[in-house]
Amino acid sequence: MDVWGNILSSMSARLDPSTLNLLKGVEKAEYRNGKLYISTPDRVYKDWLENNLLDEIKSSASSLFGENLKVFVLSQEEEEEITISEPVQKIESKPYRLTNLNPRFVFSNFIVGNCNKIAYSACMSVAENLGKIYNPLFIYGGIGLGKTHLLHATAHYVLSKNPDANIIYTTADTFMSELVYYMQNGSILEFRRRYRDVDLLLIDDVQFLEGKERTQIELYHIFNALHLIGKQVILSSDTPPRNLKGLQERLKSRFISGLVVEVKAPDLQTKISIISKKSRDLGIKLPTDVVLLIAKTINTNIRELEGSLSRLKAYSEILGRPVTFEMARDVLKDILEIKEVEELSIEKIQQVVSNHFGVNINELLGNSRKKKVATARQIAMYLSRYLTDRSLNEISKAFKKKDHSTVINAIEKVEKGMEKDRKFKLTVEFLKEKIMSL
Template sequence: MNDFWQQCSTLLEQELPSQQYQTWIKPLSLLEFDIEASTLHIAAPNRFKLDWVKSQFSSRIADLARDFCCKPMVVHFVLDPKVARRANGATMAGSVDSASVQLAAAADLTAQITSLNSTTSETSIGQQKNSAAAGSGWSGSPLTNHESSGAPERSKLNPVLTFENFVTGKANQLARAAAIQVADNPAVSYNPLFLYGGVGLGKTHLIHAIGNQLRQQKVGARIRYIHAEQYVSDVVKAYQRKAFDEFKRYYHSLDLLLIDDIQFFSGKSRTQEEFFYAFEALVANKAQVIITSDTYPKEISGIDDRLISRFDSGLTVAVEPPELEMRVAILLRKAHSEGVDLSEDVAFFVAKHLRSNVRELEGALRKILAYAKFHGREITIELTKEALKDLLTVQNRQISVDNIQKTVADRYGIKIADMYSKKRPADIARARQIAMYLAKELTQKSLPEIGELFGGRDHTTVLHAVRKIADVRSKDALLNRELHVLEQTLKG
């Protein structure tokens, strides 16, 4: 019995991404393995994981059991007997352990990316580090007289937003790795660093984390975090007060400029011109520039081409909506920071139904906590459904597989019927795979259910499509942008 489960686990670990394996397969245990009866019983630690593993992995486990026993085997999933004997309210211990495993897996992968980036540029970084520190603005000298009349006010970094409390997952691991590289080697690794993605995905958190780390490493460093709208306001005030020399002196003398939501520069030609001069001066002085936007640089309307070319000269990284495991980790960590014991079942329930961004997750958690406190009740799935009733209703009617199929078909110029047909021309097959991928990412449908909605295809076909598109997306910037546009269109 142990030989089979060890072999099965090893094969699944090789097939699945690390975070999926750690979250879904590793917590399982084999209770019974009866070759004569052709059955095996696998225990899951909670009801949510039981249902998820059953819908997503039962066929694969059954295939592995058949190969091991040389005959068909029936797989039964049950709730772990120890868990079944407990009361409905789970303790925080299991949740924290599981979240730690998830976060550790993501952290390991991020560390590998960081290590890879460090290795590829180790020589150049080592040669440039000292000269950059000596010959640039990284002298550590404080700003002088920047508070005087007409000069912009200095923005304060939010000290709460650090790398240590940034929850990492597949959706943001590259962005975090790049941010750490920049914090360790300002104006050497990537300049500018441009992070883009939808609202509430952690872009602002990351750039504050960079600023906070640099402030600790280089006391007195001249750092400014500013929202693009505030920068526009600074430009206007400089004109009104006839203080443009001071404005330029201030911005051109920074060591680190963090500018958030640069899409607000759209159509503001004078602001763009001043920012262009500031950007040129900062880069020439070996100062670091970090920019965020809700859109890929070339897709921001109303921005001068020369600015777009400067954005493209550094590193551009997408921050994607968090995947399921990451959403669970975010909820568990946030609840823990609030001193609340949130069961893993509740965290998975919320994460499964709310998919868009971190801000929405944290808002939902606050609503649950307030509802439970007001009613003096324990936080269970039933209470969670009551607390989030309106939000869940909106989410459930937002995106359907049918809508995904129509949107993708329209985007790639194929017929809706091609989504269900057996046709295999490359353009049709690719669009169909993209639609399957989006159905998996944006709806609550299981793989078999998605397959049925795509002309009765087997769930393994859907799984192959999902994995293929996810893999290509991580390597192909063009496809990543296309998927980003489709996701934003579907989410309205």
């Protein structure tokens, strides 16, 4: 097996041609019992490799030889000083496990909402019943909406149930690069064996197969071979199969022969859930009004949400100040789609609730015990508590009450009412959604 050639093939889609050309300076690479030894011509080349590309090499090599791989880079002088006495392991006897899986992309970290719950459920079902249902599973949707996360999560789940499962996760670009490499080296049969000897094949971004006739032919035959013996195939694209131009009709037919599901852009509530979880993971405390600001003004994809949180965390740490609404507007002004997004105020909540119940603001802020007025007042207090970061004392003053005990009592009544009365709960949730979308 050409160890270094396979590593180069795996990295080819992610590196520029000049860097790949420089990497040809590696004299040889040998894999022995969980260790990869890379031989370089001199110490200068070794230092360059370690300082610039070691992580990239380790990631690609781990997909070939396992996640616990240790990589050693040796110059010619160092090789002459040491003797490697470990017996050589025959790589051909080891099943291919080209996973390259992101450890963070698991089902437990995936935020499920109306925008993606069908795709999520389909992946869970496939992971539980590999090769038996939804084969192939084709997931499509815009950039940064979680397609890759779902593919990785499915692979992780399968491996958790069966650590010996043979899995390949790859992208269409990497698949093409590998094919070219094996063809140039006259080892196309080895390429076919590699991709046909798996339990689960996941290919990301198949839209990049458009117009690549030779690659499509190979994928068609690999797909047929896997499908025939009941092995699972999962594919992703930024568009549904029928819209893939420059793709053979027979391949499109295979893509739609199983289940085709869409991942849509997250709705407001899903974005709020994503922001809340990601901010916890980053260890950054965000006021409710900042969460709403980001959720309402970033309308592209989840990666933009994550990027905005990382940026806020950095500025907060540099400035030594907690994140505020004003800071968020200033720091994120070049990426937020802001028109006139204002900080959510108690007054705005009072107005929305008053309008909904047909109650005058003066009545809401007064002491009327009429059922409709009292209910509106309690709900407005409850929403003021959970949609703003105002203290109980500030809320009580906004409702012209002497102390915050009235607010606490209102919150408790609303929470109990939501537990007992579904219609009441729907009313509160409706008002909450309406206020957040303003």
